[in-house]
Amino acid sequence: MTKRALRTAAALTAAALALTACGGSDEPETAAGEGGDLGPLTLQLSWIKNAEFAGEYFADTNGHYTAAGFSDVTMDPGPGPIETLVASGEADFGLSNAVATAQVIAEEDAPLKIVGTKFQKNPFTILSLADGGNIATPQDLVGKRIGVQAGGNETLFDALLEVNGIDPGSVEKVPVEYDPAPLIDGEVDGFLAYLTNESITVQDAGYEVTNLPFADNGLPFVAESIITTDEMIAEHPETVKAFLEAEILGWQDYLRDPEEGARLAVEEYGADLDLDMAKEVEQAEVQSTLIVTPDVEANGLLTITDELIEQNLATLAAAGIDLTDADDLFDLSLLEELLEEKPELVEVPSAA
Known part of the structure; x- marks a missing residue:
C-alpha cells in the first residue's frame, strides 16, 4: 500500500465556505449520550x-x-x-x-x-535500508539522495532540514511517487514514508530498515x-x-x-x-x-x-x-x- 502525501487543499471557493450545519435543524440539540x-x-x-x-x-x-x-x-x-x-x-x-x-x-x-x-x-519518517543509506540521524542525510513526493511533503522535508541545521544543498532531493520501489531498487538512499505503512511494507518484503522519525527529530x-x-x-x-x-x-x-x-x-x-x-x-x-x-x-x-x-x-x-x-x-x-x-x-x- 502507498500512503497519501501531506495535502495542500485546493483553494476554497466562496461556495465552499457556505458552511452546512450538521443535520440542518434549528431545534435545540439533546445532550451527548442521552439518546x-x-x-x-x-x-x-x-x-x-x-x-x-x-x-x-x-x-x-x-x-x-x-x-x-x-x-x-x-x-x-x-x-x-x-x-x-x-x-x-x-x-x-x-x-x-x-x-x-x-x-x-x-x-x-x-x-x-x-x-x-x-x-x-506523527508517523512521518525518512525510511532507508539498513544495508543501504542507513539514515539513523539527521546528519546522516548529508550527501544522500532522498525520495520526496511533490507538494506538502516537500515543505515538510525542507522543514526537517531547517530545524536540524542541514544545508539543503548537501542533500539531493529526488522526486518520487508514494511507492517505495525506488528505495528498494537503489535509486534513492532514503524515502519519505509513514512508520505505519511503507516502513512495514518494505520490512515485510524481507528488508531490514532504518527509520528517522520526524516526531523525534525536531518536527513534532x-x-x-x-x-x-x-x-x-x-x-x-x-x-x-x-x-x-x-x-x-x-x-x-x-x-x-x-x-x-x-x-x-x-x-x-x-x-x-x-x-x-x-x-x-x-x-x-x-x-x-x-x-x-x-x-x-x-x-x-x-x-x-x-x-x-x-x-x-x-x-x-x-x-x-x-x-x-x-x-x-x-x-x-x-x-x-x-x-x-x-x-x-x-x-x-x-x-x-
Missing part, C-alpha cells in the same frame, strides 16, 4: 479503510455512534481534500494533521479547528486529528461532544484488542481492498505507540497538552506556515467539557 437524535454523520477519513481507522470501526460495530445519538455514520475513504470537504460542509468531521490543517487555515482562511487528536506523534506535530468547522463548534457543541465520546469509546475498544481492529479492517470495512492481515496487525501495533503516551495515560485519549501545542506551533514556523496563535488551530474546549462531565472516558486501557 437524542443528532441525525446522520459524515466522517472524511484520511486514507483507505485499513487498520488506521480501527477505532472508528469499533465505534460503529459496537454501537457507540448510535448510543451517542447519531442515526447513521458514513465513513468516506481518502485520500482527498479533507480540509475543503469539511469546510464546505460536505463532511461533518475529518481526520487530518496539524500541518495540513494549519496550511489551509493560513492560506485560505478556512474556518477549521482541531478538536482532538488520535496520534500524539499531531496527526489523525479530528477537524470540524467553527460553526459546528459554536452552533452544535453537543454534536461535537457526542462524536468525541463515540470516538474515545471506539479507540478504548481498539486498545483492548488491536488484532480485532485489524480483522475489522481486513474482513469487513476494507474487505474489497485485499488487505494483508499480518501487515494490518503490525500496523495496529505500531500506531498504538503513536496514540498512547504518558500524557495520554494521564489525561485521556484525544487530548493535547499545552506543551505539545507549543511544539506544534514551532513545527509550523519551521515549515514556513504563518500561524502562531494556538487558538487559530486548536479548540479543545468541548473535549475538556466532555471529560469533566464523564471522567470515566479518561481511562486508557491496555490490550488484554
Whole structure:
C-alpha cells in the first residue's frame, strides 16, 4: 500500500465556505449520550479503510455512534481534500494533521479547528535500508539522495532540514511517487514514508530498515486529528461532544484488542481492498505507540497538552506556515467539557 502525501487543499471557493450545519435543524440539540437524535454523520477519513481507522470501526460495530445519538455514520475513504470537504460542509468531521490543517487555515482562511487528536506523534519518517543509506540521524542525510513526493511533503522535508541545521544543498532531493520501489531498487538512499505503512511494507518484503522519525527529530506535530468547522463548534457543541465520546469509546475498544481492529479492517470495512492481515496487525501495533503516551495515560485519549501545542506551533514556523496563535488551530474546549462531565472516558486501557 502507498500512503497519501501531506495535502495542500485546493483553494476554497466562496461556495465552499457556505458552511452546512450538521443535520440542518434549528431545534435545540439533546445532550451527548442521552439518546437524542443528532441525525446522520459524515466522517472524511484520511486514507483507505485499513487498520488506521480501527477505532472508528469499533465505534460503529459496537454501537457507540448510535448510543451517542447519531442515526447513521458514513465513513468516506481518502485520500482527498479533507480540509475543503469539511469546510464546505460536505463532511461533518475529518481526520487530518496539524500541518495540513494549519496550511489551509493560513492560506485560505478556512474556518477549521482541531478538536482532538488520535496520534500524539506523527508517523512521518525518512525510511532507508539498513544495508543501504542507513539514515539513523539527521546528519546522516548529508550527501544522500532522498525520495520526496511533490507538494506538502516537500515543505515538510525542507522543514526537517531547517530545524536540524542541514544545508539543503548537501542533500539531493529526488522526486518520487508514494511507492517505495525506488528505495528498494537503489535509486534513492532514503524515502519519505509513514512508520505505519511503507516502513512495514518494505520490512515485510524481507528488508531490514532504518527509520528517522520526524516526531523525534525536531518536527513534532499531531496527526489523525479530528477537524470540524467553527460553526459546528459554536452552533452544535453537543454534536461535537457526542462524536468525541463515540470516538474515545471506539479507540478504548481498539486498545483492548488491536488484532480485532485489524480483522475489522481486513474482513469487513476494507474487505474489497485485499488487505494483508499480518501487515494490518503490525500496523495496529505500531500506531498504538503513536496514540498512547504518558500524557495520554494521564489525561485521556484525544487530548493535547499545552506543551505539545507549543511544539506544534514551532513545527509550523519551521515549515514556513504563518500561524502562531494556538487558538487559530486548536479548540479543545468541548473535549475538556466532555471529560469533566464523564471522567470515566479518561481511562486508557491496555490490550488484554
